[in-house]
Amino acid sequence: MERIRALTKRKDVDYLEVRVEKGTESAISLQGKDVETVKQGNFLGGNVRVLVDGVWGFVYFTNLDELPEKIDYAIGQAKLMAKFVKNKTGLAYVPPTEVKIKANVVKNPFDIPLEDKVKMFTRYADLALSSDKRIINVRVQYKDKFKTLYFANSEGTYVEQEILDIGGYIVPNASDGKITESTIVPFGSSETFEVAENLEEEILEKSKLAVSLLGAEQPEGGEYPVIIDQDLGGVFIHEAFGHLSEADFIFENEKLKEIMRIGNKIGSDILNVVDTGNIRGKRGALLYDDEGVKTVSVDLIKNGILSGHLHTRETAFKMKEKPTGNARAINFKFAPIPRMRTTYIKGGNGTFDSFVKDIKKGIYAKGSFGGQTNGELFTFVSEEAYLIENGKITKLLRDVSLSGNVFKTLKNIVGVANDFSIRDSGGGCGKSGQWPLPVSHGAPHIYISKVIVGGKR
Amino acid sequence: MKEKFVSLVKSRGATGELFEIKTKHRSVNFENNHFKGIDEGEISGFAVRVKKDGKMGFSYAMGDARLEDVVNSAFEVLRFSKDYMFEFSSEKEIPEVKCYDPEIEKESREDAMDLGEELVEYVRSLKEEMKVNFSQSSDIIEESIITTNGFDRSFKKTVKTISLGGFYTEENNFLEIYAEQSRSLNNLFDIETLKEKFKTDILASKNNVSVKSGAYPVIFTPFAVSDLMLPLLVAINGKNVISGVSLLKGKLTKEVLSHNFTLIDNPLLSGGAFSFPFDDEGTSAARKELISKGQLLNYLADRDVSSRLGIRGGNAQRSITSVPVPSSSNLLIQPGDVSVSDMLSVERAILVESLMGVSMGNISGGFVTGNVELGYLVERGKILGRVKNAMINLNIFDKLKDIALSKENIWVSKFISPYIYVPDVSVSSK
Known part of the structure; x- marks a missing residue:
């Protein structure tokens, strides 16, 4: 990352920033009783944004080796466009800062074996499906993502920040053949997998509600x-x-x-x-x-x-x-x-x-x-x-x-x-x-x- | 990469599919009447699916990654999967489709900027106070699929999108007009239609009128048809048929909508933004009549759905980071026999250009519920003014039984559609 910092030190621009994002994610989805997808993936990409004579240039890429060329390209781009831009812009001042931030993790989803997660979500799906015959389907979506953001700009600011994001939902679908109604048990957090745990009671309540909604009327508009x-x-x-x-x-x-x-x-x-x-x-x-x-x-x-x-x-x-x-x-x-x-x-x-x-x-x-x-x-x-x-x-x-x-x-x-x-x-x-x-x-x-x-x- | 992938997968006694995408993007952007700048970028990534004993594993990587690691990661999650019956593509016959245009790839930034200038000026000549946004984006997409079953094909595609938005504000009266066109061939853009829409909308929304709650005929313009069709696209998706959520489950060959309604999914459409020679799992593309004269003929299917329902696939779509799912390509609704002017000459109707919030409603239940974001009250062919603070609510499986369709149609982006007249729609207002 020292390389990124060095590259942002340019004198021929009003402002230059480089943002690099590196991370990993996993996701589980169930449709009814079936585990539809369990996936794992990695991503790495970055961008350069420059301000030259009040005009922005922006370029993104997935090949980080090309970063020096991309910086030159973004600068060239902004210079080329300068004559067309009537509405020049600028940036409000912020003091340069250097900081590294670790994610604040309470219960890390990446520490939990995939087996256990799949087992838990399958149990949730079963619970909804077996609660009533009229629950014809349940959708479960779960995703966790952990990424590190590297940010450096020409003013000397360097921020390295870890971000954890967990989110998902359980959606019971009820149907009587004519009407379908859904409810939702959502969850999300930036620090703990606990939000996805112990949702049994709520899933039962929401399944019951989905069934009740079948017999409900629409309001008068x-x-x-x-x-x-x-x-x-x-x-x-x-x-x-x-x-x-x-x-x-x-x-x-x-x-x-x-x-x-x-x-x-x-x-x-x-x-x-x-x-x-x-x-x-x-x-x-x-x-x-x-x-x-x-x-x-x-x-x-x-x-x-x-x-x-x-x-x-x-x-x-x-x-x-x-x-x-x-x-x-x-x-x-x-x-x-x-x-x-x-x-x-x-x-x-x-x-x-x-x-x-x-x-x-x-x-x-x-x-x-x-x-x-x-x-x-x-x-x-x-x-x-x-x-x-x-x-x-x-x-x-x-x-x-x-x-x-x-x-x-x-x-x-x-x-x-x-x-x-x-x-x-x-x-x-x-x-x-x-x-x-x-x-x-x-x-x-x-x-x-x-x-x-x-x-x- | 190809040989390595095949040997990596085969050595573990499995079959596999390698999906690779490279995208080059550029967009020229105007905001609030002015040229703002150009965004450019390149992305490449690949996704791997492996299958063994009926179980499927998936993994992907964007940016720097080793093929071995991604293949291993896919094998790692395979054990959790449900059972799949289908095999990866081994198709040999792939149709020709016109969806790449070197003109789009070569087009200069200056050309896009000239068009931006022209359209911004045009909209402001209609209403000077309007703040205009314009964007022209082009993507050059190279997609390739390799399977251990012998499929090894790639294609190059261009997608160009022109979007134009106008925004006018005064206290308690915001007016937003938006239109876009997406095509894969450069000569298929029809800028006049975009201009015409702005002209009509600006004129029609000069004054606001209020409507009382009640039942009204509603005319959906081709720009609003994507809202009206949302529940149908959910119901016609084979995945939802299998899960039981689709209200069209078990209704093949039954009459489900108005006798004059025909809906075709056509990935072979020359110049379509959603056209392709083979879908995102290597199934050859084919035109599919989904609903013909009101009768349900088919569902959208990927290879999984195809194997479970015994229907043709070819509708799989995905990004690098996701598994393929059935999805629509270019959608054609066949025109009818009424002229738009005859349609508008009814006693009283609401003409809807766009709705807000439909996707959050009970769409799997067939409902189109939304706020009239842009729409007008029409009486005997005359537009009386803009309708605001009104919500429409209809169930397509009840209310699209007796509709009228216009002779004229418009190619928006995904849909080529006529105006659709729905005789009896509940409208809620103050």
Whole structure:
């Protein structure tokens, strides 16, 4: 790695960085009782990114012997393009740093024999399948990845960082021949295999739920007061506000800059939102980002007031703000862009029971199958949902999708409960072709006065 | 590498497959109306599958790796596998497919930049406040497969993608228009269609209209068809048929959709971005009629599914890091006999260009549930305005029983499709 450091010391560029990624991964997947795949793989690749006269050059490769040529190529590329670029760019200052970070491992998945892992996941699959005849299939996915990231830049920063990522899910599928319904037991961690263990009880519960959903009705479509649980609350804030806070969305758009100006009233007074790399063990945990910047916690919303953005060094430079350590790339094939880490809504003073009591006719939505946004509109899909009638939870509903306008919905949050939690999933966040990036999100129970619910008419 | 692989595997009394890919990538990118830069890269890697006594092992490597290590690693995990009945490819007859174009490989960066300039300017001439993103990417892919059963073939392929996005913002009113085209031959791009879409969308979304919850006819444009077809692609995947998740299990030869609906998977399509002479496990490519006039004729299958269901394979797809699975190539929905203008002349309908969130819904249950990301209210041939804050919800196996298809069709990327009119769809709004 000394070689990489030496190669970054170039005088003919404004900035140069080399990122090398070396790692190993294994994965297990089951379809029903059958072990579909057990795989092992290794990867090694790198990239060079240079800034010459305010213009970027970017090249990636898997043959590391070619690194010196690739550096020259990237510089040549940027120089050649300089005459075409009108919008020159730069980087916000960060002090050079040298650091080596070992992964914080509690129970290392690579220490556990594949036999034991396969046995455990097979047991999970059997458990779901034998719980009810109507469980026709179960999908199990498990993946662990251990990589070392080597980062060096022309400013003298050198960061060597080990990253462990564990994720997966167990999905029981129920069917009565006409309808199929699925539920999900997700797990994920950046430090311990323990999250994949002892899931038996939950698998049984979720299998039972999948069967119950077969007999549930779809809600009547329309606008309702809605309570969302911690998982959905996390997905909601990730989708509805997290992506908007990513500064590459904002920095060259004057109208968005106005809408997303720090100090703007953006949500109800009880809303507090944070993005951080500092929650240990979560998949979104990150000490240094992919530009070698030490991560800081960012208050995105404080008492309803917009308080921060998520930056790369470039977006921070353009918006005259401080870098936050949100520059992330899913692998060496991509340049880093602003991405979330662990994003959450802080706990409040409300209680779930009092929210339910307050609702005449509404919906309680739990568990998440994911969400999507275009900045203004968002959609997310719950795993299970219940009708609330006259302050009581009454019947189970299936296939509930929730949707709304981001800005209106943030202001329509009328209750934040005191039961905050974060549960990692095995999935990840997608943006600009980079998917699935490990991130985490969480929330307490959230009570929103108006949300559009898709359903039958 | 070839001889070494064959001897390594055979010496252990097994059969095997070596899958190698080299990709050269370049993309020219414009963001927020300006040229941003060029990304370039090269990747090579290989994956190994070995099979012994019906058990299968898989391993891969990207970057620096020794073949022996990867083969050993595949043998190491073999013992966990379920039983497989199929054999690795030994096919001799491989069709010719036009999916490589030296023009794409040679194309200069300046040409891509000129097109970027032109399209950015075009969109801004329609709506000046629009922030425009443009990207032209080209990939030159060299794929080769060697099996111990005598298969030893490779092919070179080009994939070029032009994507254009426009973004307009004002408080509580974001407008995003996106269109892309992917082809493997350079002369098949149709820039006018991209422009036309932007023109229509910008004009149609000048004002917003609200709709009440209720049942509406919905017209899916060819750009929204990929959303509408998601549940069908899950159900028609042979892997899901075997696992029992597919609602089309046991329905071969049955009428499952509207009598005028025909869906063909065609990897032999000249110039298709998803075309190939043989699939990712060396099975020769073939056109497959999946649904013909509403009747289910076939499933998508790789060699595993093929051996279990007794149907033709040829639909295996994978990356370096993953095992092959059945997947669609170029998909053709046959046009119908109604003109788009006649379709739009109905009393009242919602015209959908794109939906949000469909993939997260209960797609294996047949549901298309999503927020209307871009769509319009149409009355008697007139577009009244953009529909927002509305969710549509339909089950394709109930609601695609009596549809109308337009005469006109558009080749988007994966799909070549007409406009699809669905008479009765639940729409939820405020």
